[in-house]
Amino acid sequence: MLKTDVLIIGAGAAGLFCAGVAVQKGLDVILIDHASKLAEKVRISGGGRSNFTNIDLDPHQPSKHFISENPRFCTSALSRYSPNDFVQLMHAHKVPFHEKHKGQLFCDRSSEDLIQALKMECEKGVHGAQVKRIQPCQLEQLNYHDHQTPYYEAQTDQGTLQSQAVVVATGGLSIPQIGASDLGYRLAKQFGIRVTPTRAALVPLVFEQQAWSSFASLSGLSLPVTIQTGQGKHAGSFEEDLLFTHKGLSGPAALQISSYWREQQSIEINLLPHMSLHEHLLALKQQSKKLLLNELTTHLPHRLAQTWSQQNPDWLKSMPDLSHKSIQNISQSLQKWQLTPQTTEGFKKAEVTAGGVDTRDLSQQTMQSKQAGLYFIGEVVDITGWLGGYNFQWAWSSGYACANGLANQLNKL
Ligand SMILES: Cc1cc2nc3c(=O)[nH]c(=O)nc-3n(C[C@H](O)[C@H](O)[C@H](O)COP(=O)(O)OP(=O)(O)OC[C@H]3O[C@@H](n4cnc5c(N)ncnc54)[C@H](O)[C@@H]3O)c2cc1C
Known part of the structure; x- marks a missing residue:
């Protein structure tokens, strides 16, 4: 049996980053992932160049760029680890990057640079602390033992792991082809933590075939538009490029509005946004x-x-x-x-999952849940960023808040 301070489940953006911060605070970490490749979603993100943050992000106006039952929840973590902090990290690793559009920062060469930087952060443990990564590793069962010194015991296909704390960083449901699963939501429910309904977001919109037949021939055509949907605090409005597809609408405008769209709701498009x-x-x-x-x-x-x-x-x-x-x-x-979309292209094509672990059951300071020693970070939480680097920034900021919370819990500060 392997024993460690912290078990992190999910070696994606949030899990890998959190492991690096935690080990540099002297915490021993075991990082497991059921996929055999490391951080595959990071690798494919941003067309292979990872849009890793957005310098327009304002932590004090969370509803501007994040969707959640409670957008204010993310202010604390985003203020304590900001886009600028991540930019400094990229400079420290000499990762070349550029601003593309609306504050979006992309790697110049490839996402691989970002993954290497995150991996190297995991090698900077202090006081002999280490990150041990086990991949592929399937979690079979997780139990909490409420002894004098409470601990978690994880049964996996690679043996039993024991830890004082567990971080769930299993991401959302999008792109199951590369390892997405519902494990994070199942673990939340197992420990009595609420989960808000999940739905595909940042996803192309699909229209009823007959209704779309006259537009299907426009597939490939793109133009700048304004697009809006919803009412009140559920309203979204964007000025972006819209792309026609065989089935419906895609491109940044459709992806952004999809995060606000609910079934049977209409969307409104202005095809000539700069004139009366x-x-x-x-x-x-x-x-x-x-x-x-x-x-x-x-x-x-x-x-x-x-x-x-x-x-x-x-x-x-x-x-x-x-x-x-x-x-x-x-x-x-x-x-x-x-026009009223019939549906979306679903989790197979979605960039993210909206909804997730209910923020009411998490600490905004540490990401610890109401179950002692159990933390949730990244996309598994009900915080969904706009297209443009906001989702990665949430992964970094929530991972950072969590690593600090862990150090505090385990007296390593
Ligand atoms: C095509 C695409 C492009 C994107 N581009 C961008 C972008 O440019 N900028 C941006 O900000 N966001 C982008 N995103 C969104 C971004 O990738 C995610 O929001 C981010 O990766 C979430 O980080 P995470 O660590 O929470 O989850 P992930 O990075 O998805 O990591 C979760 C990890 O958990 C593992 N896991 C899942 N289930 C289990 C299980 N049962 N057992 C063990 N391990 C498990 C997975 O294998 C995975 O490695 C993109 C998403 C997609 C799909």
Whole structure:
């Protein structure tokens, strides 16, 4: 039997980072993962270049970039380990990176640089402390023994492991092909910790086949739009690129809005976000003799305008022949395009899982749950970031808060 201070389950972004911080506080760590490859999701992230943080993140406005039943929960961890702290770590490891768009930082070369940096942090143990990584390793059972010195005992296919604390860093349900599982939620339930309903997020939207048939031929077309859905505190609104697919909508605009979208809810898209189309067309009615279709192809991609014109014969009228009512309808259809997705592409294609371990049962300071010595970090928690590096920052910040909490619990500070 192997004994350790801390058992971390899941060697992904949060687990690996937490192990590195903990060992540098003198804690012995065993890190297990059922996948044979290390941090595979980090490897494929950001198109292979990991968008590892976002410098626009404001910890004091958590609802701006994070979705949760309680977005305020993440303020404490995000303030104590910020995007700038992670940037310093990347500098220390001489990982070259660049800002791409809206504060998003990506590795210049590959995600492998980030994984190597995280691995090297695990080799910096103090006072003889070490991270022992066991992969692949399947957890079969986890039990808590409430003795004078309480401990956890984990039965695995690689033997029995005993630890004073357990960190669950098993991530969400997205991309089961590379190791995602529901273990984290099952462990939470086993110890009486609440779990909010999970759903695929940052995921392409799918429309009913018949309804989408006229747009399916636009597959591959991309354009900047504004997109919105929801009401009140559940409302989301983005200005991003939208990509048409055979089944529906993807690209950053659709991925972002998918995190706010709920079944049967409609979304609204403005295909011409930087103009008042109504006013523009009213002016053109006086000035131009061209067909509406020809006027609109100066503002919209040609293929998109063609598709739209097939649905409304007014598009083939010349400007002076258009009625005011028709101008109003056409403007509305392009600038307040209402549509209701049938579903999403689900966990197979989602970048993240929304919902998860209920923050009401966790400490925002340490990530310890109401079950003594049991911690939850990263995506398994009901904190979901926007597209753009926010999810990794949550993995780092929650992992850091947890490692400090562990050091405190085990008197290593
Ligand atoms: C295609 C894609 C691209 C992405 N790009 C970005 C990006 O550029 N920027 C960004 O911020 N976020 C990105 N994300 C999201 C980001 O990868 C995750 O939010 C982040 O990895 C979560 O970290 P985590 O440690 O909680 O989970 P993970 O990194 O998923 O790690 C969980 C680990 O737990 C292990 N595990 C699961 N079940 C078990 C089990 N039963 N037993 C043992 N081990 C288990 C898994 O094998 C895995 O190694 C992307 C996601 C995807 C799918």
